[in-house]
Amino acid sequence: MAELNFTLKIISRKQAKSEGLKRYFTGKPCPYGHVCERFVSAGQCFECLAISRNSWYEKNKEKSREKNKTWHKNNRNKKRIINARYRAKNLEKVKDSIKNHYLLFPEKYTEYRNNRRARLKNALGNGIPSKFIKELIEKQSELCVYCKEKKPLTLDHIVPLASGGLHDTSNAQMVCKSCNSSKGKKDPFDFAKSRGMLF
Secondary structure, three states, rough: OOOOOOOOOOOOOOHHHOOOEEOOOOOOOOOOOOOEEEOOOOOOOOHHHHHHHHHHHHHHHHHHHHHHHHHHHHHHHHHHHHHHHHHHEEEEEEEHHHHHHHOOOOHHHHHHHHHHHHHHOOOOEEEEEEEEHHHHHHHOEEOOOOOOOOOEEEEEEEOOOHHOOOOEEEHEEEEEEEHHHHHHOHHHHHHHOOOOOOO
């Protein structure tokens, strides 16, 4: 049951309707025992609607995802405006959310950044998914390919994109930021030799 919010003004549905309000609060539980705001239009409480929506979603996940996907595809500009308005009003909340999400799924951000970079450079390849990045980090025991130190790792294209390298799992390795910066656009064999890895 939702907790009673004593800061809400108690008002009847009829009065709320006459005042042009969309929601009202009676202070009394609905037939299912929820003490929360209700919608003026149908008189349904917020909690009942949430339960109903969740139940429908569980039964129609694929249908809902396809519907959302279609809407986003057809309303990209509208969605950008909505997102921009929300960010402007909730900047700190958005920053905290992004930070927390990054801490939980750093490989997702690595995938996004590198896919965007590859698009800008018109690089060929099948992409490098976050799942592969995570597996690669585990395979390398979280060690940088070059310095062999255990540091936060970044995705490196073995043959740089600037030199025609593919944005593909066959051209990927994980290295620390320092080694990645040092390597830059250098030939991978020349760089490996400079690190004493090839003779």
